[in-house]
Amino acid sequence: GEDVEQSLFLSVREGDSSVINCTYTDSSSTYLYWYKQEPGAGLQLLTYIFSNMDMKQDQRLTVLLNKKDKHLSLRIADTQTGDSAIYFCAEIGSNTDKLIFGTGTRLQVFP
Amino acid sequence: SQTIHQWPATLVQPVGSPLSLECTVEGTSNPNLYWYRQAAGRGLQLLFYSIGIDQISSEVPQNLSASRPQDRQFILSSKKLLLSDSGFYLCAWSFRGSYNSPLHFGNGTRLTVT
Numbered sequence: 699g700e701d702v703e704q705s706l707f708l709s710v711r712e713g714d715s716s717v718i719n720c721t722y723t724d725s726s727s728t729y730l731y732w733y734k735q736e737p738g739a740g741l742q743l744l745t746y747i748f749s750n751m752d753m754k755q756d757q758r759l760t761v762l763l764n765k766k767d768k769h770l771s772l773r774i775a776d777t778q779t780g781d782s783a784i785y786f787c788a789e790i791g792s793n794t795d796k797l798i799f800g801t802g803t804r805l806q807v808f809p
Numbered sequence: 810s811q812t813i814h815q816w817p818a819t820l821v822q823p824v825g826s827p828l829s830l831e832c833t834v835e836g837t838s839n840p841n842l843y844w845y846r847q848a849a850g851r852g853l854q855l856l857f858y859s860i861g862i863d864q865i866s867s868e869v870p871q872n873l874s875a876s877r878p879q880d881r882q883f884i885l886s887s888k889k890l891l892l893s894d895s896g897f898y899l900c901a902w903s904f905r906g907s908y909n910s911p912l913h914f915g916n917g918t919r920l921t922v923t
Contacts, residue, residue: 731911741914746911788912799853
């Protein structure tokens with residue numbers, strides 16, 4: 699079945715760049731998503747990328763997709779303390795309504 | 810614009826008691842609806858999803874059930890809670906018939922079973 703994996707923790711200094719990585723197994727994935735979850739809250743959609751794209755940039759966020767290796771990354775430039783949260787990647791295959799989520803990466807930003 | 814409401818925000822229930830969590834969506838019709846559970850420090854587990862009234866799929870065996878009495882209302886229930894039911898429950902919706910539509914989440918319900 700489909701599987702999505704992420705590292706559990708990432709700690710960065712304020713102002714540095716953060717890179718959160720994700721690998722997935724479903725080769726039929728059409729869209730891949732990044733969600734942010736702040737403490738005690740629901741998930742907020744940050745950005746997404748279509749599988750025929752290699753890169754998408756949205757302000758401080760850059761998504762890179764290596765479809766051959768089934769590897770997705772989220773780069774946050776100039777990381778701020780407000781970026782501290784859990785980040786989930788998720789993928790959806792063709793002809794399905796179900797997102798498969800990774801385990802989430804807890805990003806901690808220290809001054 | 811579409812909004813999703815989920816309540817209560819927190820709940821403490823004794824083992825063996827019943828459960829009812831409610832979720833409603835506004836601003837759209839015929840949404841896909843989902844219930845996820847997030848155990849402490851863990852990822853998201855899909856519990857139920859629904860593509861229409863009385864069309865509900867269960868993803869994992871458990872003592873929970875889901876119902877969709879109205880198009881934009883999704884209810885998560887249990888007759889007798891277990892300690893292992895503790896967790897953070899998230900309701901979500903997406904556009905029906907639009908494959909690859911992202912999910913939009915409610916603010917979640919933190920359930921503690923004592």
